[in-house]
Every structure is written in structure tokens, then in C-alpha cells.
Amino acid sequence: MSTIWVFPGQGAQKVNMLHDLPQTETVHAYIARASEALQQDVLLLDQAGSLKSTYAVQLCLYIAGTVSAALLVEQQMKPDYVAGLSIGAWAAAAAAEVLSFEDGIRLVARRASLMQQAYPHGYGMTALIGADQTSASAWVAEVYAQTADVYVANINAANQIVIAGSDAAMEQVARIAKQNGAVAKRLNVSVPSHCELLLPQAYALEQEVQKIDTQPPRIRYLSGTTARLLTKQDQIMDDLTFNMSRMIDWESTVQSAWERGVRLQIEAWPGNILTGLAKKIFTEGTVMSFQGTRLDTLIFEMHKEKDRSI
Structure with missing residues (x-):
């Protein structure tokens, strides 16, 4: 049996989502790295006023997702698969080490700015x-x-x-x-994501994506757009770049994970939207989320799932 870590998209955000992360050295280090990469205090982004903008929302979700993965990794935990819905795909790719945390956050900032500038209202x-x-x-x-x-x-x-x-x-x-x-x-989303209205912005982002170094995924990456397993970094970067302009098929992604033998899904902070969506497919499996679950419980469930596969 296998495990997947999934990373939520816009709509999962909440006030203080970064402040409410566990107060550990790892979390503080990621917050500091994010602030340095963006040259701004990212802890100002998770407040009610800031979260009205897709810029703040996307950055907060990326940070929260990558930190969730890092907290498990430092406990020697590693999933068999990762997948993310919309902006969550960027956190999934960072968790799979396709791109660095810093390159990811700068590209997410550019992505969000392009989307927000194109459709500021309406x-x-x-x-x-x-x-x-x-x-x-x-x-x-x-x-x-x-x-x-x-x-x-x-x-x-x-x-x-x-x-x-x-x-x-x-x-x-x-x-x-x-x-x-x-x-x-x-939905609490201020831009028309996942349709051709954002195709020009995706092409603009592609120019920035081509400038960074990437590597093949170290964890198997399922596309939330196509539900396919992507094994090459170029495929994954294309998936990330253009997912803003492509329809998301999350139902098929979850079904694909189940058919590949995944029986434990863990949803990154914040929220439990993806946990709820998976329950109808994971009828004989386990779905959990960082929200409302102790870290040691998540680790225990990963060990238990690993023991079943031996």
C-alpha cells in the first residue's frame, strides 16, 4: 500500500494560517527564507485584509504546503506520491524537489501578480x-x-x-x-482560474520558469490537471506553468492515486477540503489532514501504511 501527500488550492486559505503553523525552528526557518526571497515580511500576508488578494493567498498556500511537507520530512517521512490542486501543485513539486523552495516562491509571486493584474475585479x-x-x-x-x-x-x-x-x-x-x-x-477566489482567460498570463510566466534550474522528481508526481504520472521535470514545469489556464480534474487525480495502490492521503495545512473530496473514493483507506491532527499521529499512520506494504 502507498501514501500520497496532497496540497490544497485557493479557497482553503484562512486568517493566521502562517501564524498557526507549529512554532518550531524548521517553521521559523522557512518563514525567514520566504521573507528574504520576496524581500517582504510574509507574516503580514495571512491577515484578513491581505487575503482579499490572490497574491497573498497563493503565497500563503505555497508556504504552508511546503512547510507541512518539511515537518514530515525532518521526521524521516516520505510519501510515495504528491499531488496538488492548482497553486497546491507548486508546493507538491517543491516537496518532490523538482525546484527549490526559493525559486518556487518567487515564481508563485510572479504567477499571482500576473493573475491579479489581469483580473483585479469582476x-x-x-x-x-x-x-x-x-x-x-x-x-x-x-x-x-x-x-x-x-x-x-x-x-x-x-x-x-x-x-x-x-x-x-x-x-x-x-x-x-x-x-x-x-x-x-x-468561492473565495478573486480570479477566473483554470480556463483560457489566463492563457496569456501562463505564457508570460513561462518566460520566467525557463530561467530556473530544475531536476527530476524525487517523489512521484501526479498531475492535478491530467491525473497522469509525470516523471520528467520539463513535463512537471509545464504542468505548473499552465495549470492556471487548464481545467483541473481532481476527481480523476484522486481516483488515479487509489488505482495505483494509495491507501493513505494526508492533506497539507491549511484546511481539509481535499480530505472531504477523497472520502468517497478512499472507502477502505484513510484520509487525514494537518488541520486538527497531531503531527505524531500523521507519522504513526505513515508508519502503519508502510508496514502494510512490506
Whole structure:
């Protein structure tokens, strides 16, 4: 049996998410490294006012994810796989040592700035709960034919589809969804991620990505976009660079992990959104999150899963 560490995307953020990390030397060192790389105090980013911007949110999630992995690694823990949803993929790649923590945080800052500058207001993402992909795609197509400003962005689960686009277009889709018995919930995301609206920004980021040194993953990396195992660093960097403009298929990613023998999923800090999404697939496995779980409990479960595979 195998273990996967998963890293959440936007929507998982919370006030004080960096301040609430364990107060250890490792955590303090990562916070200091992040602040030095960005030439700003990153502990100012996890406050309510700051988290209104995708810039602060993405940086906080990247830092929290990589720190979560580091806390387990220093206890000689290592998963069989990593995967991340959206910005979480950057933390997953850093955990797999495809790129350095510092290169990652500078690229995440650039990514977030490009996205925020392109869509400072009037756009975002909405979850359609109780809707399958076929229905959601049909509702989006109906509105798209009129406005061309809304897209299917995430397949989070069989009955949870996320759309992205302009506020007005998403409201039209939400009305249709509610008429068909689904629930529409506006997400705490200020940009239209995972659709072609961000393709120019992805190409701009690619210019920066080509300047850094990378290496093959030291932990197997599952793409949250394609649900495929990517083994070459160029493939992974392409996955990271363009995931802002590509649809996320998280349901298939979790299913792929299960089919590869993964029976323990641990979600990085903060939140437990990915933990909830995995429960329907990990029916005979274990899903856990850093939030609300002691570190020694996570370590115990990893040891137990490792013993099962011997």
C-alpha cells in the first residue's frame, strides 16, 4: 500500500494560517527564507485584509504546503506520491524537489501578480454542488453562447463542479443550476482560474520558469490537471506553468492515486477540503489532514501504511 501527500488550492486559505503553523525552528526557518526571497515580511500576508488578494493567498498556500511537507520530512517521512490542486501543485513539486523552495516562491509571486493584474475585479469562481460534469457543461455552454465569458474550471468530485468567469456570466449559470436542483456557492477566489482567460498570463510566466534550474522528481508526481504520472521535470514545469489556464480534474487525480495502490492521503495545512473530496473514493483507506491532527499521529499512520506494504 502507498501514501500520497496532497496540497490544497485557493479557497482553503484562512486568517493566521502562517501564524498557526507549529512554532518550531524548521517553521521559523522557512518563514525567514520566504521573507528574504520576496524581500517582504510574509507574516503580514495571512491577515484578513491581505487575503482579499490572490497574491497573498497563493503565497500563503505555497508556504504552508511546503512547510507541512518539511515537518514530515525532518521526521524521516516520505510519501510515495504528491499531488496538488492548482497553486497546491507548486508546493507538491517543491516537496518532490523538482525546484527549490526559493525559486518556487518567487515564481508563485510572479504567477499571482500576473493573475491579479489581469483580473483585479469582476471575475472569480463558483462551485456547483449537486451537479455532474455533463449538466454543468451544458449550462455553461448555454451561457457561453451569449457571453463567451464562463468556463468549466474544476472537476472536484462527481457532484461538485467549479466554473470560472465573469461575475455576470457565473450568476447566469448559477440561476440555471438552481432551477435544476443544484446549489451554487461563490468561492473565495478573486480570479477566473483554470480556463483560457489566463492563457496569456501562463505564457508570460513561462518566460520566467525557463530561467530556473530544475531536476527530476524525487517523489512521484501526479498531475492535478491530467491525473497522469509525470516523471520528467520539463513535463512537471509545464504542468505548473499552465495549470492556471487548464481545467483541473481532481476527481480523476484522486481516483488515479487509489488505482495505483494509495491507501493513505494526508492533506497539507491549511484546511481539509481535499480530505472531504477523497472520502468517497478512499472507502477502505484513510484520509487525514494537518488541520486538527497531531503531527505524531500523521507519522504513526505513515508508519502503519508502510508496514502494510512490506
